Amino acid sequence: MLLVPMRVMVCLSYVPDTAARPRIAADGKQIERTELKFIMNPYDEYALEEALRVRERFGGEVLAVCVGPVGATEILRTALALGAERALLVRDEGTLDSFGVAMALAHVAQHYRPELILMGRQSIDFDSFQMASTVGELLGFPSVSVVSRLTIGEGGTVVAERDIEGGKEIVETQLPCVISVQKGINEPRYPKLPDIIKAKSKPIEEIEPPAVEPVSEIVAMELPQQQRRGRILGSSDEDLDELIRLLHEEAKVI
Numbered sequence: 001m002l003l004v005p006m007r008v009m010v011c012l013s014y015v016p017d018t019a020a021r022p023r024i025a026a027d028g029k030q031i032e033r034t035e036l037k038f039i040m041n042p043y044d045e046y047a048l049e050e051a052l053r054v055r056e057r058f059g060g061e062v063l064a065v066c067v068g069p070v071g072a073t074e075i076l077r078t079a080l081a082l083g084a085e086r087a088l089l090v091r092d093e094g095t096l097d098s099f100g101v102a103m104a105l106a107h108v109a110q111h112y113r114p115e116l117i118l119m120g121r122q123s124i125d126f127d128s129f130q131m132a133s134t135v136g137e138l139l140g141f142p143s144v145s146v147v148s149r150l151t152i153g154e155g156g157t158v159v160a161e162r163d164i165e166g167g168k169e170i171v172e173t174q175l176p177c178v179i180s181v182q183k184g185i186n187e188p189r190y191p192k193l194p195d196i197i198k199a200k201s202k203p204i205e206e207i208e209p210p211a212v213e214p215v216s217e218i219v220a221m222e223l224p225q226q227q228r229r230g231r232i233l234g235s236s237d238e239d240l241d242e243l244i245r246l247l248h249e250e251a252k253v254i
C-alpha cells in the first residue's frame with residue numbers, strides 16, 4: 001500500500017481523575033460517578049500525540065472518538081485544541097461492557113475507514129488491556145499492543161517496538177492496523193490558549209452506539225482493604241523485644 005494522506009482514528013477513554021478517591025455506588029457494582037472528576041485516560045494522551053505526529057508526517061486527518069457520556073465532550077474538545085480535525089462522541093451513559101465499547105469503536109471504523117487506529121495500552125478505570133486486540137479482531141486488522149516506538153514506512157509497512165518483560169520485541173505488520181501505545185512513546189504537547197478557545201466552537205459529531213448485548217457483567221466491585229495503621233515504638237530494650245514480636249507474630253516476616 002503506497003501511503004496517501006492518512007485517516008487516523010484515535011480512541012480516547014473518559015476516566016476518573018487519577019487523584020480522585022472513587023466510592024462504590026449503592027448497588028455495589030459500579031463507581032459512584034457523581035462528584036467525581038473525569039479526565040482523558042493518561043495513556044490516550046500518548047495515542048493522541050502519536051496520531052497528530054503521523055498526520056503531520058503523511059497529511060490526512062485525525063478523528064478522535066470517545067464512547068462515553070455527554071461530559072466526555074470535554075476530552076474531545078481537548079483533542080480538537082491539540083490539532084485533531086474531527087471529534088466524535090458515541091453516546092453511552094455507562095451501559096456497555098468492554099466488548100460493547102469495542103463493537104462501537106469497530107462500528108465507527110467501518111464507516112470512517114481509517115488506515116491507522118491508535119489507542120492507549122489500557123484504560124485506567126477498568127484496566128482490561130483488551131480494546132486493541134478486540135477491535136482489531138472485529139475489523140480483521142492486525143493489532144499490536146503496548147508499543148513504545150512506532151515507525152510507518154512509505155509503503156505502509158509498520159514497525160512497532162513492544163515492551164516485554166526484561167526486553168523489547170520488534171514486530172512488523174502492514175496498514176491498516178490497530179496499535180495500542182505505551183507511556184514514553186512520545187512527549188505529548190500542551191494545548192495553546194488560542195487553540196483552546198477556537199476548539200470551543202468546533203462541532204463534535206454524535207452518534208448512538210450499535211445495539212449490542214453485553215457478554216460480561218460486573219457482579220461486584222470492592223475498594224482495596226484499608227492499610228493497617230502504623231505503630232511508633234521507642235528505642236528501649238523492651239521496645240526492641242516488642243518490635244521482634246510484632247515482626248514475627250503480626251507481620252510474619254521473621
Ligand SMILES: Cc1cc2nc3c(=O)[nH]c(=O)nc-3n(C[C@H](O)[C@H](O)[C@H](O)COP(=O)(O)OP(=O)(O)OC[C@H]3O[C@@H](n4cnc5c(N)ncnc54)[C@H](O)[C@@H]3O)c2cc1C
Pocket residue numbers: 011012013014030041043044047065066067068093094095096097098099101118119120121122123124125126127128129130131132180216217218
Ligand atoms: C466486564 C465489564 C463490564 C462492564 N460493564 C460496565 C457497565 O455496565 N457500565 C459502565 O459504565 N461501564 C462498564 N464497564 C466499563 C467500560 O466498558 C469501560 O470503560 C471500557 O470497557 C473501557 O475499559 P477497558 O478497561 O475495557 O479498556 P482497555 O482495553 O483497558 O482500554 C485500552 C484503550 O482502549 C481505548 N478505549 C477504552 N475505552 C474506550 C472508550 N469508552 N471510548 C474510546 N476509547 C476507549 C482507549 O484508547 C484505551 O486506552 C465494564 C467493563 C467490564 C470489563
